[in-house]
Amino acid sequence: MVHLGPKPPQHRKGTWTDVSETLLADLKELEEQLTVSGETLKKITAHFITELDKGLSKKGGNIPMIPGWVHDFPTGKETGNYLAIDLGGTNLRVVLVKLGGNRDFDTTQSKYSLPEHIRTAKSEELWGFIAKCLKKFVVEEFPEGCTSNLPLGFTFSFPASQSAINSGILQRWTKGFDIEGVEGHDVVPMLQAAIEKEGVPIDIVALINDTTGTLVASMYTDPEAKMGLIFGTGCNGAYYDVVQDIPKLEGKIPDDVPQTSPMAINCEYGSFDNEHLVLPRTKYDIQIDAESPRPGQQSFEKMISGYYLGEVLRLVLLDLVSKNHIFANQPLEKLNKAFIMDTSFPAKIEEDPFENLSETQELFQEVLGIETTSPERKIIRRLAELIGERSPRLSVCGIAAICQKRGYKTAHCAADGSVFNRYPGFKERAAQALREIFEWEDGVEDPIVLVAAEDGSGAGAAIIAALTQERLKKGLSVGVKQ
Ligand code: GLC
Numbered sequence: 001m002v003h004l005g006p007k008p009p010q011h012r013k014g015t016w017t018d019v020s021e022t023l024l025a026d027l028k029e030l031e032e033q034l035t036v037s038g039e040t041l042k043k044i045t046a047h048f049i050t051e052l053d054k055g056l057s058k059k060g061g062n063i064p065m066i067p068g069w070v071h072d073f074p075t076g077k078e079t080g081n082y083l084a085i086d087l088g089g090t091n092l093r094v095v096l097v098k099l100g101g102n103r104d105f106d107t108t109q110s111k112y113s114l115p116e117h118i119r120t121a122k123s124e125e126l127w128g129f130i131a132k133c134l135k136k137f138v139v140e141e142f143p144e145g146c147t148s149n150l151p152l153g154f155t156f157s158f159p160a161s162q163s164a165i166n167s168g169i170l171q172r173w174t175k176g177f178d179i180e181g182v183e184g185h186d187v188v189p190m191l192q193a194a195i196e197k198e199g200v201p202i203d204i205v206a207l208i209n210d211t212t213g214t215l216v217a218s219m220y221t222d223p224e225a226k227m228g229l230i231f232g233t234g235c236n237g238a239y240y241d242v243v244q245d246i247p248k249l250e251g252k253i254p255d256d257v258p259q260t261s262p263m264a265i266n267c268e269y270g271s272f273d274n275e276h277l278v279l280p281r282t283k284y285d286i287q288i289d290a291e292s293p294r295p296g297q298q299s300f301e302k303m304i305s306g307y308y309l310g311e312v313l314r315l316v317l318l319d320l321v322s323k324n325h326i327f328a329n330q331p332l333e334k335l336n337k338a339f340i341m342d343t344s345f346p347a348k349i350e351e352d353p354f355e356n357l358s359e360t361q362e363l364f365q366e367v368l369g370i371e372t373t374s375p376e377r378k379i380i381r382r383l384a385e386l387i388g389e390r391s392p393r394l395s396v397c398g399i400a401a402i403c404q405k406r407g408y409k410t411a412h413c414a415a416d417g418s419v420f421n422r423y424p425g426f427k428e429r430a431a432q433a434l435r436e437i438f439e440w441e442d443g444v445e446d447p448i449v450l451v452a453a454e455d456g457s458g459a460g461a462a463i464i465a466a467l468t469q470e471r472l473k474k475g476l477s478v479g480v481k482q
Helices: 021-034 038-056 116-120 123-141 187-198 210-221 283-290 299-304 309-322 344-351 358-368 374-406 418-422 426-438 456-473
Strands: 079-087 091-100 105-113 150-156 202-208 225-231 235-242 262-266 411-416 448-452
Touching: 021 309, 021 374, 038 374, 038 426, 079 123, 079 456, 091 123, 091 456, 105 123, 105 456, 116 123, 123 187, 150 187, 150 210, 150 456, 187 202, 202 210, 202 456, 210 225, 210 235, 210 262, 210 411, 210 456, 225 374, 225 418, 225 456, 235 299, 235 374, 283 299, 283 309, 299 374, 309 344, 309 374, 344 358, 344 374, 358 374, 374 426, 374 448, 411 418, 418 426, 418 448, 426 448
Parallel strands: 079 150, 150 202, 225 411, 411 448
Antiparallel strands: 079 091, 091 105, 225 235, 235 262
C-alpha cells in the first residue's frame, strides 16, 4: 500500500537469541493483549459514534458532550489584550495574549509548576495558589498598574457542565486530581473570590475547556481546522455541532440564537466506554482503574493518556517480576511505587538509539536503582513500543467518530498536548491507524490529518473571551434561556 502521509516507525528487529523461551512466551502473550487490530479500531469507532450521539440526547450517556456556549467561529479579526490561564496538566500557565486582528497574536507567558500535593489538597489552597500566580504575573507585566480590570479566559481542563460561558460546575475530577469541595460546584466564583482576596484587577469572562480553546485558536489561523484535540495528561476532543442537532438543548436555547447556529461541544470522550463494551482492556488497565481516585470513570483516557502510559509499563514489569521472570535480586522499592514512571519513561526507552539499549540501562539504574540484563532491556523496549503504539491507535477512534458523525471528508484535526508533541512516533502511528479505519485509496494524500494546534489554552481562551465580550456588547446571549 502506498500512502502519502507520515509513516510509523518500524519495530526494532535485532537479535532475540539471548532472550529465554519463558520471556519470549510472556512477550507473545503481552503482544496479543496490547495490540489493537484495524478491525477492532473500526468496531470501536462505530460504537464511538453511537456514544457521541447518546451524549447529545436528552437521556444522555457516558460521554458528557458538554455545550460550551461558543456560538461563533473566530474570524481572525478579533483584537485586544486578554489574560488566560490553563489549569489541567502538570503546570499552571498564565498567558497575556495580544490578538492582532490579522489571524495573528503575540503571547507572553509564565509557567508555575503545580506542587504535587495540590492535586489532592483542599479547595481553598488550589484557588489561592492560582490567584497568587496571577498576582505575580500581573505585577510583573503591568508594573504601573491597570486602568481597568483585565478580562480573563479560564481554561479549566476538566468536565464542567456549563449553563453559560462564564460558569462551569465540575462534574468530577479527572487525571488524578482529587480536591475536596469542588465537584458539584461552579468553579468560576471560587476562583473569582480568591482573585479578589489577592486584590488582583481581573474579571473572569469565560470558562473554557482546553479542547475548545484548541479548536478556536486553530480555526483563528487555519480555516480547515475542524477539531481541537488534546493528547496530554488527559485525552479529549472538541468540535462545532449545530444547535438544532443537539436534542438535549431543546427548549433551552435563548430566542436570539438561531437553530442553525454553531455550538462548540467539549466531548469529554475520555469517558468513552465506561461500560466496557468494546475497549480491549488488559488486567493492567483494570488495575489502574481500580486503584484510581475515581474507579469506573475515564475508561478510554486511562488506556491512552500521558498520565497513565508509564504506569501501564510499570504494572506489566511488576507482573513479570511476580513470576520471577525479570529483575532477579534487584531492589524493587522504587518500582513498587505507583506512578514513579511518567510518560517520559517509555518515551525515552523508545528513543534509545543504541543497539545495547544503554540509555534504557541508565534510566533504570538512575530512576529505579535496577540493574537490567540485555534480554530484559529488549523486552522492556518492546513493551514500550506496544504501549506507545496502542495509545495513538485507540486515540484516533474519537477523531474518526467525529468525522463520520459530522460527515467530514477532509479535515485538519488540530492537536496539542505532551503526548502528541513529545512521544516518539505518536503522529505517524495515529496517521497509520486513521488509514486503517478509513481504508483510503492508495496513492492519495490522507484527507483527514492531524496537525499541530495553535495554543488553545492561551490564544484560544483569549479569542473566546473576545468573542464573548463582543456578543455581550451586542446584547446577545452566552448561555441557556433564562
Ligand atoms: C481530561 C479532562 C478534559 C480535558 C482532557 C485533556 O480528559 O477531563 O476536560 O480536556 O483531560 O486535558
